[in-house]
Amino acid sequence: MNHEHDHQTQQHNHEHSHDYGHDHQLPCKDILTNLNAYIDGELDNALCRDIETHIKSCPNCRIVVNTLKKTIQLYQMDGQETTLPDEARHRLMTRLDLDDYVAKE
Amino acid sequence: MNENINQQEISLEALQRKDKAAFAQLVAQNSDHIYRLALKMLGNPQDAEDILQETFIKAFNNIDGFEGRSKVSTWLYRIAVNESLSLLRKRKDNLTSIDASFETDDGDILPRQIIDWCCLPERELISDEARHYITEAIDTLSDANRATFLLRDVEGLSTREAAKVLDISESAVKVRLMRARMQLRESLTDFFANKLAKESA
Numbered sequence: 001m002n003h004e005h006d007h008q009t010q011q012h013n014h015e016h017s018h019d020y021g022h023d024h025q026l027p028c029k030d031i032l033t034n035l036n037a038y039i040d041g042e043l044d045n046a047l048c049r050d051i052e053t054h055i056k057s058c059p060n061c062r063i064v065v066n067t068l069k070k071t072i073q074l075y076q077m078d079g080q081e082t083t084l085p086d087e088a089r090h091r092l093m094t095r096l097d098l099d100d101y102v103a104k105e
Numbered sequence: 106m107n108e109n110i111n112q113q114e115i116s117l118e119a120l121q122r123k124d125k126a127a128f129a130q131l132v133a134q135n136s137d138h139i140y141r142l143a144l145k146m147l148g149n150p151q152d153a154e155d156i157l158q159e160t161f162i163k164a165f166n167n168i169d170g171f172e173g174r175s176k177v178s179t180w181l182y183r184i185a186v187n188e189s190l191s192l193l194r195k196r197k198d199n200l201t202s203i204d205a206s207f208e209t210d211d212g213d214i215l216p217r218q219i220i221d222w223c224c225l226p227e228r229e230l231i232s233d234e235a236r237h238y239i240t241e242a243i244d245t246l247s248d249a250n251r252a253t254f255l256l257r258d259v260e261g262l263s264t265r266e267a268a269k270v271l272d273i274s275e276s277a278v279k280v281r282l283m284r285a286r287m288q289l290r291e292s293l294t295d296f297f298a299n300k301l302a303k304e305s306a
């Protein structure tokens with residue numbers, strides 16, 4: 001089963017939010033414009049509330065927001081697991097002539 | 106890892122008189138971050154280790170010129186990003202990245218695929234295959250967008266700090282970050298939509 005909308009339709013929908021059959025106070029376009037700031041929690045309360053209201057009744061925007069947040073989260077998790085291997089750390093300290101300061105385990 | 110050591114303030118004065126203990130502390134606090142950034146920028150551990158070493162050697166040699174207007178960590182990131190970008194330029198036989206996003210006239214980026222894969226079970230989202238894909242997907246970003254995404258979303262720098270590291274305006278950071286995030290979202294959607302189709306089959 002494929003949930004994918006074809007690209008043209010999507011583009012169209014985002015330019016005319018009323019196509020969803022909801023009377024949004026904010027058009028989808030405004031969600032896109034403020035997406036980054038919304039995700040980063042940088043919007044003032046009023047705009048933030050408007051976006052949340054919109055998202056509740058607009059499945060497409062909700063999916064975009066949720067998958068975008070999830071994408072970022074997966075990269076953060078991946079990042080947290082990446083650390084400098086011990087051998088590389090030792091080579092670094094040697095190269096920098098800081099062998100004496102290698103942390104004792 | 107020892108959190109206390111990691112959070113101690115390092116005196117710039119000690120660094121500038123080339124105090125070895127202070128340098129060792131600087132390395133301890135920043136080497137994981139610099140290595141991770143370089144690894145994600147360059148995609149291979151050997152290059153990442155070279156950049157890591159180069160970054161600290163440059164820092165040691167040029168610490169006198171560091172004026173302390175930004176955090177030392179920001180300055181280190183800056184050296185590491187510049188070293189990484191210059192290595193990438195040398196390598197430029199690598200395929201040019203495709204900017205997969207769609208932009209409207211006023212610069213908004215339109216999502217291409219609307220598929221809700223967030224509901225996939227955790228084991229699908231963090232399977233070895235998924236993690237491998239996630240690692241590779243970041244290489245499809247342009248170097249500039251990748252650096253911005255890594256600094257902001259993986260390293261957790263503020264827009265202002267990332268702008269300093271990259272020597273671009275804060276609004277340019279925002280534009281690049283948006284492009285990177287949206288492009289990665291599409292890439293992960295390509296992958297996870299497939300998994301979703303299999304789950305529900």
Ligand SMILES: [Zn+2]
Binds near residue numbers: 028031058060
């Ligand atoms: Zn919407």
